Amino acid sequence: MPEGDAVTGATIELDELTKRYGHSAQPAVDGVSMEIAAGETVILVGPSGCGKSTCLRMINRLIEPTSGRILINGEDVTGIDPVKLRRRIGYAIQSSGLFPHMTVAENIAQVPKMLGWSKSTVRDRVEQMLDLVGLDPREFHGRYPRQLSGGQQQRVGVARALAADPPVLLMDEPFGAVDPITRDHLQDELIRLQHELHKTIVFVTHDFDEAIKLGDRIAVLREQSHIAQFDTPEAILTNPADDFVSGFVGAGAALKRLNLTRVRDVGVVDVPTAAMDDPRETVVDRLREGTSNELLLLDRRGRPYKWLRTGDLALAKGSLARAGTPVTGHVSRDATLRDALEAVLTDSAGRVPVTGRRGEYVGVVDMETLMNSVHELLEADRMAAIEHRHDLEEMRAHHTQEQLEAGFGEGGR
């Protein structure tokens, strides 16, 4: 999380939380314990029926736990009125859960109204929420859910969940029912929102790629919600705890790792550049000075325009305007390494310019820099995981030593 940004989320602690439905022999959720930091996004993944939704719904007590405790910001909420509790916890689900007979505005306004907010505050809040999720308030305010696309319904669902500004947001496969492109878009929107809001989010999904993209940490659950591994996406990708987790990560862990790093975090190379208005001699000199026989011509706003090779000038009879090959692909500094790899693989010369916020040239990525970066990243992940394991072992050894000493002490009395 960026420094200086206020955290508005709350801590969540699940303490030996268990759910046994009716007379079933096995509990659906068996003694799950988990600590979630304020402002953190935690993803629950696991096979169908392992108890993810049950876990999630116990947090807002839509399902009453059979035993165990839930603490929100340190307060035990296991015994408080569930209706009051739910006003402090936003909840978004797959089918968007909107009331069909209410307009978009009425749906979003529901919890703020129940909380007794004044009419004008509620009205402003509805506008603000629609803006936040990227829907034009004037257009969508009065529509009914059936007049919205699946993706728009999901957005309204998220707006409604956030309307009363709850510190905690629970999301149960919220993007499960939309097409992959809309899903990708909604995921990006959620990342943007979370960047602004810093809620504590617990998010259930089947989709491991979604978990990697959205989670600060991922809890991989086995049957009855036993935790197989609870760690950062990087650690799970490079150091899965066992075969069960590896099976979940699936093939292509290194490729998935590329989604976690942005171009701005790795080194880019510099190529000689020249401006459109530069005299021909300057351009020729720069081409000569460079190590590759290529130069990037920038337009008047400093944006990549054309690739120019030594021979191009002769072919175009010396006119810069006619020489060279237009730049077709580029990646922004915010693009993931996966996007950069895609661009590099599809570029005929295997390199693409990197651009800043206003499209200005900041460097170039090619296959070699990408490969070096990926090797370095994977190596760093591995080292961090080894250190982490070492710390854990030391802590355990220390703990055992303490217990032994305490035992001897008692025995000696």
Ligand SMILES: Nc1ncnc2c1ncn2[C@@H]1O[C@H](COP(=O)(O)OP(=O)(O)OP(=O)(O)O)[C@@H](O)[C@H]1O
């Ligand atoms: N109301 C209920 N009564 C009895 N059993 C239930 C009830 N709800 C869920 N279960 C059982 O509890 C177990 C966990 O269900 P849950 O829906 O929490 O799993 P899940 O991991 O979210 O599954 P999925 O990924 O398929 O949505 C399942 O075996 C399910 O059949």
